[in-house]
Amino acid sequence: MNVKTGNETYLRDREAVINLTRELVQIPSVYREDDPNGNETKVALFVAQYLRDIGIDTYVEEVVPGRPNVIGVIDSKKPGKTLLFEGHTDVVTEGDSYAWKFDPFSAHIEDGRMYGRGTNDTKGNLACMITAVHSLLRDKEEFKGKIILCIPVDEEGLMLGIKHFIKQGWADGVDGAIICEPEENNVCIAQRGAMRIKVDVYGKMAHGAISWSGINPNYQIARLIVELEKLEKEEQGRLGKDPFLKWPSISPTILKSPVKGDAQINVIPDQCMMTLDVRTVPKQDHDELLEKIYEIIERLKEQDPNFKAVLTVIENRPSTFTPKEDPVVQAIYESVEFVTGKPAIYNGVPGATDGTYLHLHGIPIVTIGAGDREIPHQINEYVDIEELAVTTAIFRDAALRFLNSKGSK
Numbered sequence: 001m002n003v004k005t006g007n008e009t010y011l012r013d014r015e016a017v018i019n020l021t022r023e024l025v026q027i028p029s030v031y032r033e034d035d036p037n038g039n040e041t042k043v044a045l046f047v048a049q050y051l052r053d054i055g056i057d058t059y060v061e062e063v064v065p066g067r068p069n070v071i072g073v074i075d076s077k078k079p080g081k082t083l084l085f086e087g088h089t090d091v092v093t094e095g096d097s098y099a100w101k102f103d104p105f106s107a108h109i110e111d112g113r114m115y116g117r118g119t120n121d122t123k124g125n126l127a128c129m130i131t132a133v134h135s136l137l138r139d140k141e142e143f144k145g146k147i148i149l150c151i152p153v154d155e156e157g158l159m160l161g162i163k164h165f166i167k168q169g170w171a172d173g174v175d176g177a178i179i180c181e182p183e184e185n186n187v188c189i190a191q192r193g194a195m196r197i198k199v200d201v202y203g204k205m206a207h208g209a210i211s212w213s214g215i216n217p218n219y220q221i222a223r224l225i226v227e228l229e230k231l232e233k234e235e236q237g238r239l240g241k242d243p244f245l246k247w248p249s250i251s252p253t254i255l256k257s258p259v260k261g262d263a264q265i266n267v268i269p270d271q272c273m274m275t276l277d278v279r280t281v282p283k284q285d286h287d288e289l290l291e292k293i294y295e296i297i298e299r300l301k302e303q304d305p306n307f308k309a310v311l312t313v314i315e316n317r318p319s320t321f322t323p324k325e326d327p328v329v330q331a332i333y334e335s336v337e338f339v340t341g342k343p344a345i346y347n348g349v350p351g352a353t354d355g356t357y358l359h360l361h362g363i364p365i366v367t368i369g370a371g372d373r374e375i376p377h378q379i380n381e382y383v384d385i386e387e388l389a390v391t392t393a394i395f396r397d398a399a400l401r402f403l404n405s406k407g408s409k
Contacts, residue, residue, distance in 0.1 A: 013396070039066040044069070067161070083175065083176055083402050085133070085177075091121065175328070185387070189347075190244040190322075197275065228296065249278070339390060339393045
């Protein structure tokens with residue numbers, strides 16, 4: 001079956017998901033630390049009211065001031081499994097809005113695509129999961145168990161929303177989770193782990209013309225970067241190319257020197273700083289990798305008694321893997337084939353998602369959704385509107401397959 005030929009349910013849901021995506025995108029939800037209105041409040045409250053209006057029991061829980069999670073619960077009142085859909089409300093900054101072809105929060109539609117920040121990552125997929133569940137309710141579909149809509153804040157940051165969701169007990173008893181992210185409707189059963197690390201290197205401030213009177217931390221951090229590049233190549237050679245996630249990586253991302261005060265061309269700074277975005281594959285052990293980085297620092301100290309570096313792990317998210325035979329994976333896989341009429345594609349997520357913490361809580365996860373995998377966070381972000389409709393149909397069918405399968409409780 002290929003639903004693109006159109007049936008009444010598909011066409012009805014297609015219109016609904018397009019309209020809901022536009023409404024969500026047109027409510028900016030970039031987190032801006034110094035802006036009292038720069039958070040997810042408006043879009044979260046909009047979503048909460050939308051869920052209530054379509055008859056879903058809805059809960060709003062503030063994670064930190066101005067940043068509320070929304071939880072929707074659809075209970076069949078029949079014994080069975082619990083399926084969770086997850087889609088976050090925050091989006092990354094739009095950057096230079098004048099560089100966009102259209103206003104980044106206009107949700108402009110042209111040539112079959114909707115443009116705007118969040119169309120792809122991941123308000124479009126949030127609209128898909130809501131519309132899919134609404135479709136089940138509108139058609140009075142019979143299913144067992146329970147569906148939970150997890151709509152957290154801060155996925156693009158430290159994932160405070162999903163951590164709060166789990167801490168409040170909402171994830172207890174969940175049997176499978178569908179993480180709604182832009183993956184071209186590939187069935188993603190693995191995702192890379194992530195470590196975010198800050199490294200402070202200390203020297204001694206001096207006049208640039210009298211360099212021997214100071215200690216230049218820039219040379220020291222440069223030596224460290226060279227050694228980290230060697231470590232990255234060693235890990236890639238040791239582990240090879242992962243079939244879903246490709247290569248592990250160690251990426252210096254932010255370099256700052258000096259850390260405080262104004263930089264001057266004739267002043268050797270007393271301190272410099274860098275951040276590392278470390279991405280791992282399932283074969284890597286984070287503790288072992290961290291130990292290798294510490295060993296590099298110790299070796300550099302032995303070579304130079306003035307070398308002083310302090311490493312701080314800001315975030316530590318392990319990689320994840322869900323077996324193909326897991327019921328939630330099979331439900332999605334079969335639904336993709338049923339809805340599109342084409343073989344489903346297994347794949348992996350290049351970055352980390354809120355699913356990381358659900359996985360750590362013991363919940364099998366699969367990541368899938370509408371949108372080009374390489375478009376998130378770019379200027380002129382977009383999603384194909386037909387893909388939104390297809391994804392909605394996949395989510396709808398997968399929920400019924402998972403909850404009504406023979407393995408139901």
